[in-house]
Amino acid sequence: MRFSRSLVPTLREAPREAEIVSHRLMLRAGLIRQQAAGIYSWLPLGLRVLRRIEQIVREEQNRAGATEILMPTIQSADLWRESGRYDAYGKEMLRIRDRHERDMLFGPTNEEMVTDIFRTYVKSYRDLPLNLYHIQWKFRDEVRPRFGVMRGREFLMKDAYSFDLDEAGARTAYNRMFVAYLRTFARLGVKAIPMRADTGPIGGDLSHEFIILADTGESAVFCHRDYLGFDIPPADFDFQDTAALQATVDRWTSLYAATEEMHEEAAYAAVPEADRLSARGIEVGHIFYFGTKYSAPMGATVTGPDGKEHQVHMGSYGIGPSRLVAAVIEAWHDDAGIKWPDAVAPFDATILNLRVGDAATNEACERLYRELGAAGREVLYDDRDERPGGKFATADLLGIPWQIIVGPKSLAEGNVELKRRQTGERETIPLEAVAARIA
Numbered sequence: 074m075r076f077s078r079s080l081v082p083t084l085r086e087a088p089r090e091a092e093i094v095s096h097r098l099m100l101r102a103g104l105i106r107q108q109a110a111g112i113y114s115w116l117p118l119g120l121r122v123l124r125r126i127e128q129i130v131r132e133e134q135n136r137a138g139a140t141e142i143l144m145p146t147i148q149s150a151d152l153w154r155e156s157g158r159y160d161a162y163g164k165e166m167l168r169i170r171d172r173h174e175r176d177m178l179f180g181p182t183n184e185e186m187v188t189d190i191f192r193t194y195v196k197s198y199r200d201l202p203l204n205l206y207h208i209q210w211k212f213r214d215e216v217r218p219r220f221g222v223m224r225g226r227e228f229l230m231k232d233a234y235s236f237d238l239d240e241a242g243a244r245t246a247y248n249r250m251f252v253a254y255l256r257t258f259a260r261l262g263v264k265a266i267p268m269r270a271d272t273g274p275i276g277g278d279l280s281h282e283f284i285i286l287a288d289t290g291e292s293a294v295f296c297h298r299d300y301l302g303f304d305i306p307p308a309d310f311d312f313q314d315t316a317a318l319q320a321t322v323d324r325w326t327s328l329y330a331a332t333e334e335m336h337e338e339a340a341y342a343a344v345p346e347a348d349r350l351s352a353r354g355i356e357v358g359h360i361f362y363f364g365t366k367y368s369a370p371m372g373a374t375v376t377g378p379d380g381k382e383h384q385v386h387m388g389s390y391g392i393g394p395s396r397l398v399a400a401v402i403e404a405w406h407d408d409a410g411i412k413w414p415d416a417v418a419p420f421d422a423t424i425l426n427l428r429v430g431d432a433a434t435n436e437a438c439e440r441l442y443r444e445l446g447a448a449g450r451e452v453l454y455d456d457r458d459e460r461p462g463g464k465f466a467t468a469d470l471l472g473i474p475w476q477i478i479v480g481p482k483s484l485a486e487g488n489v490e491l492k493r494r495q496t497g498e499r500e501t502i503p504l505e506a507v508a509a510r511i512a
């Protein structure tokens with residue numbers, strides 16, 4: 074993408090209303106624009122990050138055996154009347170009337186709708202287990218949306234829903250999602266710790282929140298420090314091996330970890346002083362087992378091996394990709410700006426032309442831009458007629474992992490300078506060696 078022909082509306086200063094660093098940096102880097110309270114447009118670089126996060130979430134859901142669908146944002150109130158949540162959900166639900174005066178709503182979550190899809194098509198235990206997920210915008214009329222996209226009113230959510238014949242099957246489904254979440258957040262470059270959580274309006278009696286430790290986290294969390302060093306399940310983890318699934322979940326729930334709602338001082342006091350970690354946390358994922366809470370009122374049953382009708386046991390599993398854009402910044406930034414992990418950066422590299430208009434630097438930059446593009450690299454070419462200092466500051470703010478600095482002096486010797494944004498390390502290498510070096 075050429076800087077001069079795109080839209081990267083950077084700001085020198087963050088607007089006063091931005092209270093936390095990720096909100097300040099997202100505005101200064103031109104990633105989002107607020108359209109209304111808690112409602113944002115995603116500008117080019119912000120959208121690129123959101124899509125890369127989405128894709129990693131999708132890959133790990135698929136690896137765990139979940140099947141992607143896409144449900145609408147607008148839902149009929151009738152479904153919510155069946156489950157009894159239409160009135161219970163309260164003011165957070167955006168209620169709509171269509172031209173025929175039918176009660177509709179902008180979906181805050183999709184348990185009812187996915188149960189309706191399930192009961193339409195699935196009749197036998199032989200069709201289980203099943204896990205359906207989608208990545209879709211939600212609306213929750215938060216009384217106090219704040220911290221930018223961290224707590225929005227319209228936000229992106231991956232929500233998955235599992236269906237099993239009985240509780241044992243549903244717990245295996247829960248364990249599959251638990252392991253998938255450990256892998257997902259690690260691939261996003263953040264450390265998320267699973268903590269026992271409250272179930273709230275979703276319901277059920279088994280729930281974990283996945284929390285990223287960050288100074289600006291909304292909730293206080295308490296856990297054993299050893300979690301920070303636990304290994305992540307490998308890419309070839311066998312999601313059919315129920316024993317391996319249970320062993321992984323047991324290991325990741327063996328030490329103390331709780332959000333403030335579930336915190337027990339006595340249990341925490343039993344943790345050796347040196348191993349106690351209390352911090353602020355950002356909830357980036359939340360998983361629930363709630364049995365027949367929806368299948369009972371909505372008549373979602375299958376014929377079991379005994380020939381009898383059984384209400385299916387369900388769970389739901391949410392991740393917030395739009396919240397994660399902010400959460401990753403909270404985990405990866407410095408005074409100069411964002412430091413994107415490679416896996417989610419809006420671009421792999423940015424070319425800084427230090428003398429636009431000079432034939433040699435222009436030619437070298439154009440050649441690099443073509444070559445890297447041909448090699449499948451995503452590149453932001455800063456071709457603005459701007460002084461070097463401004464380009465360096467913008468590159469540091471945008472946080473793209475590799476800066477390729479093309480200046481007349483080094484170029485005269487056939488070289489360019491590379492800077493690794495995460496570490497600040499610099500090296501001078503021949504122009505021809507760049508593609509291989511940043512692969």
Ligand SMILES: Nc1ncnc2c1ncn2[C@@H]1O[C@H](COS(=O)(=O)NC(=O)[C@@H](N)CS)[C@@H](O)[C@H]1O
Pocket residue numbers: 181182183184213215222223224225226228229230231232233275356357358359389390391392393394395396
């Ligand atoms: N207001 C919000 N802004 C941004 N992300 C949010 C917001 N509310 C929730 N999320 C994200 O969505 C995830 C799931 O939300 S949730 O309410 O915990 N769970 C559900 O809605 C269940 N239906 C899971 S499928 C949260 O872990 C969080 O990452």
